[in-house]
Every structure is written in structure tokens, then in C-alpha cells.
Amino acid sequence: MHNATVRRNARSLIALHRNLVKHLCVSAFLLAAFAFNFSYHDGWKDSQAPGDEPVYVDTA
Amino acid sequence: MAGKTVRRRETSRSTSIQPNNIWHSAGRPDPLTWSPGYEVLMSPFVATLGREQGYKIWRFLVFGGITLLTYFAFIRTLKSIWLGLIIALYVQLLIEPYTTPALQSCTCLVLLLCLLLLSYGTRYLGLVFGLLLNSILITGAITSLLASFSILCLFFYARRLWSRRFVFQLLIGVGVFACFIIHYSYDLSQYPAEALRRGQAGLYHQLSLYIQRSGRSVPYLQPGEDDPTRGVDEYHRHLAAIDRYYVANWGAKEIDLRASIHDKRWPAFLLDWPWMMSKDPKLMKEYGSEVLRTLEDSLRLAFQIAIPFGKYNPNARPSAKNGYALIVVIAFVIPSLVRLIRRRLPLSSVEWPSRLQLFFLLSSLSILVPLTLVMPLEIYFPPLIPCFLSICALVGIVAIKTLERFRSTVEASPQAPSTVNQNVANAGSTRARKKGARRRTRTR
Numbered sequence A: 001m002h003n004a005t006v007r008r009n010a011r012s013l014i015a016l017h018r019n020l021v022k023h024l025c026v027s028a029f030l031l032a033a034f035a036f037n038f039s040y041h042d043g044w045k046d047s048q049a050p051g052d053e054p055v056y057v058d059t060a
Numbered sequence B: 001m002a003g004k005t006v007r008r009r010e011t012s013r014s015t016s017i018q019p020n021n022i023w024h025s026a027g028r029p030d031p032l033t034w035s036p037g038y039e040v041l042m043s044p045f046v047a048t049l050g051r052e053q054g055y056k057i058w059r060f061l062v063f064g065g066i067t068l069l070t071y072f073a074f075i076r077t078l079k080s081i082w083l084g085l086i087i088a089l090y091v092q093l094l095i096e097p098y099t100t101p102a103l104q105s106c107t108c109l110v111l112l113l114c115l116l117l118l119s120y121g122t123r124y125l126g127l128v129f130g131l132l133l134n135s136i137l138i139t140g141a142i143t144s145l146l147a148s149f150s151i152l153c154l155f156f157y158a159r160r161l162w163s164r165r166f167v168f169q170l171l172i173g174v175g176v177f178a179c180f181i182i183h184y185s186y187d188l189s190q191y192p193a194e195a196l197r198r199g200q201a202g203l204y205h206q207l208s209l210y211i212q213r214s215g216r217s218v219p220y221l222q223p224g225e226d227d228p229t230r231g232v233d234e235y236h237r238h239l240a241a242i243d244r245y246y247v248a249n250w251g252a253k254e255i256d257l258r259a260s261i262h263d264k265r266w267p268a269f270l271l272d273w274p275w276m277m278s279k280d281p282k283l284m285k286e287y288g289s290e291v292l293r294t295l296e297d298s299l300r301l302a303f304q305i306a307i308p309f310g311k312y313n314p315n316a317r318p319s320a321k322n323g324y325a326l327i328v329v330i331a332f333v334i335p336s337l338v339r340l341i342r343r344r345l346p347l348s349s350v351e352w353p354s355r356l357q358l359f360f361l362l363s364s365l366s367i368l369v370p371l372t373l374v375m376p377l378e379i380y381f382p383p384l385i386p387c388f389l390s391i392c393a394l395v396g397i398v399a400i401k402t403l404e405r406f407r408s409t410v411e412a413s414p415q416a417p418s419t420v421n422q423n424v425a426n427a428g429s430t431r432a433r434k435k436g437a438r439r440r441t442r443t444r
Helices: A004-038 A053-059 B036-049 B050-078 B082-093 B102-117 B123-137 B142-154 B166-183 B186-211 B234-250 B273-279 B281-302 B319-339 B354-376 B382-411 B417-443
Strands: none
Touching: A004 B050, A004 B082, A004 B382, A053 B036, A053 B050, A053 B102, A053 B281, B036 B050, B036 B102, B050 B082, B050 B102, B050 B382, B082 B319, B082 B382, B102 B123, B102 B142, B102 B354, B102 B382, B123 B142, B123 B166, B123 B382, B142 B354, B186 B234, B186 B354, B281 B354, B281 B382, B319 B382, B354 B382
16 A cells, blocks of 8 residues: 555656656747747847836836 | 838827826835836846846846746646647747837736636636736736626636635735835825826827827917927927817817816716717717727737748738748647547647636736727737737637547548558457467467
């Protein structure tokens, strides 16, 4: 009975670890793709604050 | 760049904010502008990294957060990593967040967080309400969402709203909100009046722009006022003439008109539209048509995409845009197509969004009401991105479910190739068994 519980816990831990690794890899890929898109849309250039944003930045 | 080809209208008086546009309250040394919560969130970045660098990092984190939250919210909702990944990549290609103020994207981020929390059912419902309450300090547009979502929850989840967990979670949100209000000495009783004044200011500003664009201010110009050498744009050159138009047709200057509600018989959220209709019906009818035209344009412009390679002009090639949307739908169903071809794989576990999430998404559409009363410009549309992505996901789910139903039908039919294959396999195994038996007999 005890062994069965240990085995079940170990299996769920392995599944959790697998999911964690999977989500971390996908998140890293998404962030890398986003960094590329952000620079494509001039995100790293100066004066990219549209509308009222300069006022908010000044107040902040 | 593709983002810069998008048609834009003048949306505000940019840096020259009028004193009555400011969130003012007694006892606060630095008056906050309309979104104090947003400024408080942004201030650590600007304070430590400087004006330009701090703002860039803030923008990067907000937009990157949208990508990650889209991924996690949709994999939790639809129970499919593939759909979450495709939708997260799709949201990166939307031009809207890059060309609009990060304030609107920050609102989108909050709504995605709420969607993620709602994927756990009613477990974190109190936190969602607390979050929405605090988001009023980021943008007033959340108020309509909060009101409509509360009404829906009261009708359909009334028992959950009285649970201990819900009350505890809501109290956390109320506590944070109260701390903010006390720290900035903000008089909360002033909020409805302030919100009304903001709406009035926006509406009168857009009306003034329309008066100038439609040429109504030209007869009221005085000699030398429209001189391009004055160094200001056309709108600012016409401001005095616009005021004269208001005095002649509406009886007072713009600043006096927007200071109060003139017809108190109607609800205040209508921003005096009925009174305006009675005062200047021709202008208001034209303006109403302009609002509807803008709404249509904004819906089209807000959710277009720009791929980060090749020469892509989103305004010039509507057929190409349809092609890209088709690619997204095809991408959604690729795993199901593979499953259809290789029938031994199990059916996908894609699920529909829950009723609570659908209520939340429906409520988020109520943001359009105040926008439509003023001017639904595309820069205010990022809060509708979760709703748009959900519609895309629903189209994908319909396609996946249709494919799987087709597969089930094929497998269930007597002449199905799979059954034939199964029979062939069974026959093969029977033959093998017979051969083995014969071999065994021979060896004996």
C-alpha cells in the first residue's frame, strides 16, 4: 500500500516536471519570438510613446 | 514600418493636458493624471532606468506579458498547448499593441490575467473582482466591464458570491484599493463626477475636431488666425473659431459646455447626447455616422497583423490578410489532421471555454459602449484583444470538433477503411497463428 502511494506520487512528480520543462521551453521560445517582433516594430528605438504616453512618463 | 502605415487620427491634445483633465484632490502635492494606477506601476522603471530606457523596458514587459499570459490563459482554458502556442504567436503579430499607448496594453494584460484566473472556475472569482476594482485606477473603461460582469455573476453564481473564500479574496482587492486611495488622499465620492468630466472632455474634443474637419469653423475664422506660419497645427489655429461656432449655435464656449450636464432627465453616462441632438441635430447626426464609420474602420484596423519579414502592407492587400487568417485556422487543426491520417492516435482533448469565461468575455465587450459614445478609435481597442483571440479560438475549436466528428463517423461506418484494415490485420494474425500451429505440428 505504502509502495503504491510512493509510486503514484513519483509518477505525478515526473509528470509535473515534464509539464514544467515543456512550459518553460515554450515560454522561452515565445519570449524570443516576441523580442524579435518588438525590435521589428521599432520597440528599442527612442521616442516610441504614442498618444498621451509622454505625459504619463513625465508624471511617473 | 508596417505599424506606421496604419491610418491614425488625432486622439488627444497630446502633451497639453488641461487642468480640469487632471485627477486632483486636496492634500496631494503632485496631481495624478487620468490613470494613477498605471503611473504607479510604471514609475519604478522610469525612476531607476530613466525616461527613455525605463519606458522601453516597461513596454517590453507589458507586451511580453501579454504573450505569456495569452499562452497560459488559453492552454488552461482550451486544454491544448498547441492552440495556446498558436494564439500566443498570433497576438505577437497584431499591430495594435505596438502602435497604441502601453496603457491600453496594460488593461489587456489585466483582462488576460482575469481570464487565466477564471479558467480555475469560481475558485479565484473574488480575486478577479478585486483585480478589476483596482484596474479602475488604470482605465475608467473597466467600470462598465465590472458592472456588467457583476450583474451576470449575481444572476448565475449568486451562491458563490456569498462564500467565505470569495469574500476573503475580494477583501484583499478592496484593501489594496483602499490603501491606494488613502495614500494619494483621493476623494472617492468625486469619482463619478471625474469620470463624467473625462467622458465629456473626450466627446467635446472629438466634436471640436469634427467641426474643424467638416469646415464648420471656417466662417468663424478671423483674419490672420489660420496663418500656417503661426507654428501650430490646423486644429489649434481653429480653436478660437470653434469656440465661436459653439457660442453661435450652442450658446456657450466649449470649456463651459463640458463643465456640466445640461439635460438631467437622461442618465449621466449618455454624456448629454440627447441634449446635443436637440441643440444641433444636423451636426450630431453627421457625427453619429462618423462614429459608426470609425467603429467599422477601427475593428478592421485593430486586429490586422504584420509579419516580421517581407514587404507587407496591411492597408493595401486585404486579400493577403484573409490568407493569413486562413493560415492560422489551418495551424489550429494540424494536430487533428495528423490524428485523422494516423487513426491510432487518440482524439484531442480540446475543450470549450467555461460559461464564466464566456460571461467575462461578453462583459469585456461593454467597453465599447463608452467608446462609441465618444469616438471608437482603434488605439482604445487592445482591451478587446482577449475577446478577439477567444473568437479565433472558438473558430479553431469548431474546426477541430468537426474533423473529429468526421473521423468518428468514418470509423463507425461498416465499410470504413479502418475496419477493413482491422479485418486485414486480424486475418493476418489468424494466418500467422495457423502457420505457427502447422510449424509446431511438423516439428512434433
